[in-house]
Amino acid sequence: MNSTARNIGLALGLTLAVGAASVAYSQPSRARAIDSRVAAMKTIQASMGAINAELKKPMPETAAVQKAAKTLAQTANDVENMFPAGSGAAVKPTRAKDEIWSNKAGFTAALSSFQVQTSKLNQAALSGDLEAVRAQVPRTAATCGGCHTPFRGPAPAAPAARPS
Numbered sequence: 001m002n003s004t005a006r007n008i009g010l011a012l013g014l015t016l017a018v019g020a021a022s023v024a025y026s027q028p029s030r031a032r033a034i035d036s037r038v039a040a041m042k043t044i045q046a047s048m049g050a051i052n053a054e055l056k057k058p059m060p061e062t063a064a065v066q067k068a069a070k071t072l073a074q075t076a077n078d079v080e081n082m083f084p085a086g087s088g089a090a091v092k093p094t095r096a097k098d099e100i101w102s103n104k105a106g107f108t109a110a111l112s113s114f115q116v117q118t119s120k121l122n123q124a125a126l127s128g129d130l131e132a133v134r135a136q137v138p139r140t141a142a143t144c145g146g147c148h149t150p151f152r153g154p155a156p157a158a159p160a161a162r163p164s
Contacts, residue, residue, distance in 0.1 A: 030091045031087075040078060044075050052137065055133065060130055066126060069121050077115055088100070099150055100151050103151075110143070121133065121140045
């Protein structure tokens with residue numbers, strides 16, 4: 001075999017190996033992206049729940065509201081990096097609809113609105129003015145639907161129970 005043929009063979013082999021490694025690597029990283037965003041959504045839900053629960057108390061603790069609002073705003077900002085291309089239902093069950101990627105501008109706009117409102121909620125909490133927080137909570141909650149309605153599908157079906 002001459003050196004040119006050997007070099008072409010080595011280059012082809014290396015290309016195939018790198019391509020296979022990319023495919024092998026990308027599936028787990030996409031699955032991790034799904035896991036990360038599921039965890040983030042649970043954090044967002046828990047943070048909103050903590051704020052609402054605290055505000056229902058006769059004497060809400062400002063520090064608890066501030067902590068939850070800060071976590072909410074930080075998580076909202078982190079979410080935008082948790083939807084890499086190819087991290088939809090083809091990788092593993094997820095509520096993320098294909099429209100996230102096919103309507104990227106719409107998704108980005110909805111997420112941006114949510115981030116703005118969570119930032120406003122955090123600023124209200126930092127001010128210590130719980131009435132301002134109470135006024136901002138529904139505005140923030142309304143932006144949740146801006147993503148969920150067009151971009152979140154139904155929960156994946158639970159596995160069927162096995163007959164005994």
